[in-house]
Amino acid sequence: MKSDVCAITRDESSIASILNEAEKAASYSKLDKKQTMRLRLLAEELVGMLPELLTFSSGEFWIESDNLTFELHTLLNPDEAMNSANREKILSVSKSGKNLAASGIMNKIKLAAQFMMIDYNDAVSTTGMEYEFFSMGMGDPQIMKSAYAWSLQKYRVKSEEKKDEAWDELEKSIIANIADDVLVSLNGKSVEIIVKKTF
Secondary structure (H helix, E strand, C coil): CECCCEEECCCHHHHHHHHHHHHHHHHHCCCCHHHHHHHHHHHHHHHHHHHHHCCCEEEEEEEEEECCEEEEEEEEEECCCCCHHHHHHHHCCCCCCCCHHHCCHHHHHHHHHHHHHCCHHHHHHHHCCCCHHHHHHECCCCCCCCCCEEEHHHHHHHHHHHCCHHHHHHHHCHHHHHCCEEEEEEECCEEEEEEEEEC
């Protein structure tokens, strides 16, 4: 089943529609109270990062469900405001050489979406700087639907191998502990974020 498709902008009422769709999808699928709360938490995590992503884009949100398997879809369409100055802002790094905005799992997901909006590979070849979390989450084009997709699950596996601060972030993250996966992929000129969860 596919929910209503909600147009989303930075407007609070359009972002609130995401939470309403999560509640409706939970009710339609007859999720219990705990499952409903978890689905809503995933929607809330998305809502938390959208205002910044919607600075340079407009979007759509919907939920697809099949029995107890859910996918929360957010499709972002970059607008003309995504110019070279804003690309520079996204790629800016602190004096320490570390991108401070990339701390935390939700910030990494948000940056993965932003990187896809700005043509990350071109930016890396221009600046010579690469973000490890981004390459750690990139999937094999043979396996992924998109030729260019970042996966939380792939990032999780790579972080587990290292057992470093990235693993600590995963342990503390709501979305990493509830979602089965989060995919960020290019869909034509749009960027799609899909949060997957099976109860």
